[in-house]
Amino acid sequence: MPDRPQLGPTIFVLFGATGDLSKRMVLPAFFQLARSGLLGSRWMLIGTGRGTVTDDHFRAHVRDSLTQFGGGHTDDGWDDFAQRLRFAGGGFTPEDPGTLPSTVQDARDSLGVPDAQLVHYLALPPSTFADTTRALGAHDLARGSRVVYEKPFGTSQSAFRELDAAVHEVLDEKQIYRIDHFLGKESTQNLHILRFANGLIEGVWNREHVEQVQIDIPETLDIDDRARFYDATGAVLDMLVTHLFQVAAEIAMEPPLSLGADDLQSARESVIGAFRPLDPTEVVLGQYEGYRDVDGVADDSETETFVAARLWVDTDRWRGVPFLLRTGKMLGVAKQRVSLVFRTPEGPLSDIPPDGAVLTFDLSGDGEIDMSMVVKEPGPDDELSVGHLSLPLDTMPLGHALAPYSRLILDVLHGDRSLFTRPDGLAHVWDVADPLLNRPPAVKLYPGGSMGPPEADKLASPCGWLVTQSTG
Numbered sequence: 001m002p003d004r005p006q007l008g009p010t011i012f013v014l015f016g017a018t019g020d021l022s023k024r025m026v027l028p029a030f031f032q033l034a035r036s037g038l039l040g041s042r043w044m045l046i047g048t049g050r051g052t053v054t055d056d057h058f059r060a061h062v063r064d065s066l067t068q069f070g071g072g073h074t075d076d077g078w079d080d081f082a083q084r085l086r087f088a089g090g091g092f093t094p095e096d097p098g099t100l101p102s103t104v105q106d107a108r109d110s111l112g113v114p115d116a117q118l119v120h121y122l123a124l125p126p127s128t129f130a131d132t133t134r135a136l137g138a139h140d141l142a143r144g145s146r147v148v149y150e151k152p153f154g155t156s157q158s159a160f161r162e163l164d165a166a167v168h169e170v171l172d173e174k175q176i177y178r179i180d181h182f183l184g185k186e187s188t189q190n191l192h193i194l195r196f197a198n199g200l201i202e203g204v205w206n207r208e209h210v211e212q213v214q215i216d217i218p219e220t221l222d223i224d225d226r227a228r229f230y231d232a233t234g235a236v237l238d239m240l241v242t243h244l245f246q247v248a249a250e251i252a253m254e255p256p257l258s259l260g261a262d263d264l265q266s267a268r269e270s271v272i273g274a275f276r277p278l279d280p281t282e283v284v285l286g287q288y289e290g291y292r293d294v295d296g297v298a299d300d301s302e303t304e305t306f307v308a309a310r311l312w313v314d315t316d317r318w319r320g321v322p323f324l325l326r327t328g329k330m331l332g333v334a335k336q337r338v339s340l341v342f343r344t345p346e347g348p349l350s351d352i353p354p355d356g357a358v359l360t361f362d363l364s365g366d367g368e369i370d371m372s373m374v375v376k377e378p379g380p381d382d383e384l385s386v387g388h389l390s391l392p393l394d395t396m397p398l399g400h401a402l403a404p405y406s407r408l409i410l411d412v413l414h415g416d417r418s419l420f421t422r423p424d425g426l427a428h429v430w431d432v433a434d435p436l437l438n439r440p441p442a443v444k445l446y447p448g449g450s451m452g453p454p455e456a457d458k459l460a461s462p463c464g465w466l467v468t469q470s471t472g
């Protein structure tokens with residue numbers, strides 16, 4: 001990231017500040033930015049909610065969140081951070097703004113800047129996005145502001161269009177930041193940086209050299225702490241058409257004119273228009289055994305906790321190359337792997353190990369890039385074997401990895417929209433998902449700790465999934 005200019009005076013309004021996402025992700029991310037000196041000194045954070053909470057109670061809540069989810073090191077920098085926190089209660093609807101307008105005015109007065117940049121972060125249930133946006137317009141808090149929408153931004157083509165229209169009645173597209181935190185991961189950004197910075201990689205980034213792409217995010221997590229949300233959502237909406245599609249678009253995109261925000265966003269979002277609508281016979285849905293016994297899950301729930309899909313990208317670069325996508329809960333291993341499997345070359349060598357040449361991006365943690373290659377086994381004979389090279393990104397000497405939410409919030413504060421989704425891309429997402437949503441295959445049961453229903457393995461044949469239970 002090139003050096004960023006100093007942040008101007010900013011008021012960050014966190015809607016849903018006492019909720020789960022704020023506690024686990026947004027507040028720790030904000031604290032990381034403050035402690036790293038990336039926020040400068042001219043900012044305030046206002047939490048909002050429907051209850052009436054004093055500033056001091058809110059500060060105590062924030063401190064608890066940081067202790068629990070921010071790595072526990074709150075002492076350094078806490079006093080300065082705490083005195084910038086305020087709470088505005090009483091809810092926020094088009095009819096009644098509660099105390100938010102007056103709290104914003106107080107924050108402007110404290111900063112001594114009447115036109116401080118307003119950033120609204122909607123860490124709220126998606127059902128409230130439209131009304132909260134209307135309320136921003138009604139109470140004169142939308143003008144010149146930036147508004148961050150959590151996912152999912154719509155749950156079907158029609159719901160997406162309705163929400164998009166409601167939001168655009170109040171805001172210009174340039175003010176809107178639809179977040180997908182997988183785009184904020186260090187390794188995800190390396191999908192385009194590694195490619196465009198290295199001719200060696202860019203030269204083979206196509207169907208002539210790549211046999212298949214795997215985007216594989218198995219999780220060992222269950223859904224106990226968010227069962228109601230999950231049961232109404234499922235793996236297809238929670239992960240497949242959101243995070244996995246955006247990562248697929250990062251891989252599949254054509255070179256943008258520049259890595260400037262508009263060009264990068266355009267390249268990524270427009271290739272989604274070339275994703276072929278999913279064929280339900282190329283999708284496997286699963287539910288882990290015992291899911292229906294979880295508190296908050298319906299006894300007869302058909303919600304999928306696992307999805308594997310074969311996606312085709314109909315561009316000259318990728319025609320005929322399967323993109324294999326897989327994710328699920330309660331699986332045997334937790335990994336976040338994106339792999340390009342290279343074709344075996346024609347030539348003088350026979351017995352080349354299949355799938356020996358693989359470039360892998362590990363999206364978890366600070367990220368890692370790995371390369372497997374077929375090499376000669378040292379010794380007297382020409383025995384072939386597969387060797388591995390690893391580049392953990394946290395070993396880069398000048399690196400200071402930011403957590404995905406920290407990176408994306410920083411981008412919003414600086415008005416950089418490169419890593420956010422656009423409505424044209426999202427409209428295509430729903431075109432691609434529609435056949436699956438309308439004609440889903442039967443959900444197969446799988447035992448917790450396995451790698452999902454066996455039918456998913458057939459989708460990936462002949463190569464098979466690179467992440468297996470023993471990879472863990």
Ligand SMILES: NC(=O)C1=CN([C@@H]2O[C@H](COP(=O)(O)OP(=O)(O)OC[C@H]3O[C@@H](n4cnc5c(N)ncnc54)[C@H](OP(=O)(O)O)[C@@H]3O)[C@@H](O)[C@H]2O)C=CC1
Nearest residue numbers: 016018019020021022049050123124125126128150151152
């Ligand atoms: N939690 C997670 O792991 C993830 C969440 N997300 C997304 O982030 C957003 C927030 O999620 P999460 O924090 O889990 O949600 P919560 O259910 O915890 O809700 C957040 C807050 O919103 C307020 N709220 C709830 N219902 C309403 C309502 N009807 N009207 C107005 N305010 C309401 C509540 O605050 P109060 O009572 O103080 O008003 C609540 O604490 C969602 O869009 C979700 O999809 C995305 C990725 C992961």
Ligand SMILES: O=C1O[C@H](COP(=O)(O)O)[C@@H](O)[C@H](O)[C@H]1O
Nearest residue numbers: 181219221238239243336364404
């Ligand atoms: O958005 C979500 O992402 C998480 C996985 O994200 P990560 O931060 O662990 O990489 C997933 O577990 C969750 O179901 C989904 O809502």
